[in-house]
Amino acid sequence: MKIMKPQRDVGIVGYGAYVPRYRLRGTEISRMWEGEQGSTPPIKEKAVPGLDEDVATMSLEAARNALKRAAIDPSRIRAVWVGSESHPYAVKPTSTIVAEAIGAVPHTLAADWQFACKAGTEAMQAALGFVGSGMADYALALGMDTAQGRPRDALEYTAGAGGAAFLVGPAEESLAVLEGSTSYVTDTADFWRRQHEHYPAHAGRFTGEPGYFRHVLAAASEIMAALGRKPADYAHVIFHQPNTKFPRKAGRELGFSSEQLVAGLLVDDIGNTYAGAAMIGLTSVFDVAQPGERVLMVSFGSGAGSDAFDLRVTDAITARRGRALSTRDYIVRRHELDYATYARHREKIRME
Amino acid sequence: MEIARHWRLQRHRYALVGEVCNHCGVKIFPARDVCPECNAPAKTPYTFSGKGEVYSYSTVHHPPEGFEHFAPYVVALVRLAEGPLVAAQLTDVEGEKIEIGMPVEMVTRKLRDDGSRGTIVYGYKFRPVIASGTSADVKDASV
Numbered sequence: 001m002k003i004m005k006p007q008r009d010v011g012i013v014g015y016g017a018y019v020p021r022y023r024l025r026g027t028e029i030s031r032m033w034e035g036e037q038g039s040t041p042p043i044k045e046k047a048v049p050g051l052d053e054d055v056a057t058m059s060l061e062a063a064r065n066a067l068k069r070a071a072i073d074p075s076r077i078r079a080v081w082v083g084s085e086s087h088p089y090a091v092k093p094t095s096t097i098v099a100e101a102i103g104a105v106p107h108t109l110a111a112d113w114q115f116a117c118k119a120g121t122e123a124m125q126a127a128l129g130f131v132g133s134g135m136a137d138y139a140l141a142l143g144m145d146t147a148q149g150r151p152r153d154a155l156e157y158t159a160g161a162g163g164a165a166f167l168v169g170p171a172e173e174s175l176a177v178l179e180g181s182t183s184y185v186t187d188t189a190d191f192w193r194r195q196h197e198h199y200p201a202h203a204g205r206f207t208g209e210p211g212y213f214r215h216v217l218a219a220a221s222e223i224m225a226a227l228g229r230k231p232a233d234y235a236h237v238i239f240h241q242p243n244t245k246f247p248r249k250a251g252r253e254l255g256f257s258s259e260q261l262v263a264g265l266l267v268d269d270i271g272n273t274y275a276g277a278a279m280i281g282l283t284s285v286f287d288v289a290q291p292g293e294r295v296l297m298v299s300f301g302s303g304a305g306s307d308a309f310d311l312r313v314t315d316a317i318t319a320r321r322g323r324a325l326s327t328r329d330y331i332v333r334r335h336e337l338d339y340a341t342y343a344r345h346r347e348k349i350r351m352e
Numbered sequence: 353m354e355i356a357r358h359w360r361l362q363r364h365r366y367a368l369v370g371e372v373c374n375h376c377g378v379k380i381f382p383a384r385d386v387c388p389e390c391n392a393p394a395k396t397p398y399t400f401s402g403k404g405e406v407y408s409y410s411t412v413h414h415p416p417e418g419f420e421h422f423a424p425y426v427v428a429l430v431r432l433a434e435g436p437l438v439a440a441q442l443t444d445v446e447g448e449k450i451e452i453g454m455p456v457e458m459v460t461r462k463l464r465d466d467g468s469r470g471t472i473v474y475g476y477k478f479r480p481v482i483a484s485g486t487s488a489d490v491k492d493a494s495v
C-alpha cells in the first residue's frame with residue numbers, strides 16, 4: 001500500500017471547533033424511557049443544537065475560528081467543502097452559505113460531501129490534494145453534524161451536535177504538517193438512512209466488528225506500516241468516537257495508551273458528532289499539542305471506510321491557538337435541557 | 353421577489369458589513385452611503401468586530417408570522433464597540449440573566465424558517481460573550 005502525500009508539502013494552517021450550548025444528560029434519557037431505576041447510559045451527556053442552529057450556522061462559526069487562527073485573506077480560499085449527514089437542505093449546498101459569510105465567494109469551489117461519519121475527513125483528503133497539486137493555496141474542509149436518533153433507540157443516547165473546520169495550506173505556513181494519509185473503504189451496510197426518512201437505521205451489533213473495527217484498525221495499521229511508525233511515536237491519537245468503548249478498544253488493540261487518547265476523546269461530553277467526531281477531537285489535541293509532536297487521526301464512516309492522517313505539529317501552533325476559542329471553552333459552556341425541551345429543540349414534537 | 357431581496361441583503365446580514373466615513377472616520381451600520389455625522393459620501397465597506405453590549409431589550413411572546421418556531425425570544429438594541437446601535441435578537445440566553453451593559457458578540461443563526469418547503473433565512477444575532485482560557489482543563493479529564 002502506497003501512502004498518500006502530495007508532491008507539494010501541505011498541512012493545516014488554521015483550525016476551529018464548534019459545540020452548541022445545550023446538553024442532554026444520558027440519565028435524563030434513561031429516566032424518560034426506563035424510569036428512575038434506568039440502566040447506566042453509554043455516555044455522560046451530549047450536545048444539542050439551539051432552535052436557531054443547523055449545520056450551516058455551526059459550520060460558519062467553526063470556519064470563522066479557523067480563519068482567526070490562520071489570519072489569511074478569505075478571498076484566497078479556493079474551496080469550501082462541508083461534510084455532513086444533516087445538511088439543512090436536501091438540494092442547495094451548505095457550503096455556499098459558509099463561503100458567502102466568510103467572504104470566500106465568488107472565486108471558490110463549494111460543495112457538500114457525504115459519506116456518513118467520514119464525510120468531513122473525505123473533504124480533508126480532497127483539500128490536502130487540491131492544495132498539494134498547486135491548484136489552490138488554501139482550501140477549507142469541514143465536518144459538522146446535528147445527529148438524530150429515533151426516540152428510545154440506542155442512538156438517541158449518543159447522537160450529538162458539533163464539529164470542526166480545518167484550513168489546509170502550504171506546509172511552510174502550517175501549524176501541523178501532513179506526513180501522509182490513507183483511506184480504507186469497502187461496501188458494508190452497517191448504518192444507513194433512505195432519502196425521505198427522518199431517522200437513520202442500523203444493523204445493531206453489526207456496526208462493531210465488520211464496520212468500525214475492521215476499517216479503523218486496517219487504516220491505522222497501514223499508515224503506521226507505510227511510514228515506519230509505532231504507536232509510541234505519537235503523542236496523541238484520535239479515533240472516530242460513536243461511544244466511549246469503541247475508540248478505547250481500537251486504541252488498546254493497536255497498542256496505544258489511554259494517555260495518548262485523552263486529549264482527543266470528547267464523546268462523553270458532547271456525544272457522537274458523526275462527521276465532526278474525529279475532527280473536533282483533533283482540534284482539542286491542537287489546543288494542547290507541543291511543537292514536534294506527532295498526531296494520528298483515524299475517522300470512520302458507515303458504508304464503510306476510514307481515513308487516517310499522520311500529522312507533525314510545528315512551532316506555529318503556540319502563536320496561533322490562542323487566537324480563537326478553544327474546544328474546551330465550548331464544552332464548558334453548557335445549559336442543561338430536560339427531555340421535553342430537548343424534544344422541542346430536535347423537532348421530535350411537530351408543531352404543525 | 354422575496355428571495356431576491358434576501359439575496360441582496362445577504363452579505364450585510366451574515367457578517368455585519370457596514371461602511372466607514374473617510375472624511376470623519378465614523379463607522380456606519382447599516383450601510384447608507386452618506387455619513388450621518390458629517391454628510392460626506394461614505395461608500396467604503398467596513399466589517400464590524402461583532403463585539404458590543406446590550407443597550408436595551410425586551411421579550412417577544414407573540415411573534416410575527418415566520419418566527420413562531422423561535423418564540424419566546426429576546427430582541428435587543430446592541431451598542432457595537434465601533435459605535436452604531438443595531439437591533440437584533442439575542443440567542444443562547446435561556447437561563448441567563450440579561451442586563452443592560454452585558455457584553456455580547458455577533459453570531460450568524462437562522463432568522464426565520466418557512467417550514468419544510470420554503471427557504472431558511474440566516475442572519476446576525478448576538479449572544480453573551482463566551483469566556484476563553486479553559487484549554488488547560490483538558491489534562492484533568494479522565495478517560
Ligand SMILES: [Zn+2]
Nearest residue numbers: 373376387390
Ligand atoms: Zn463623516
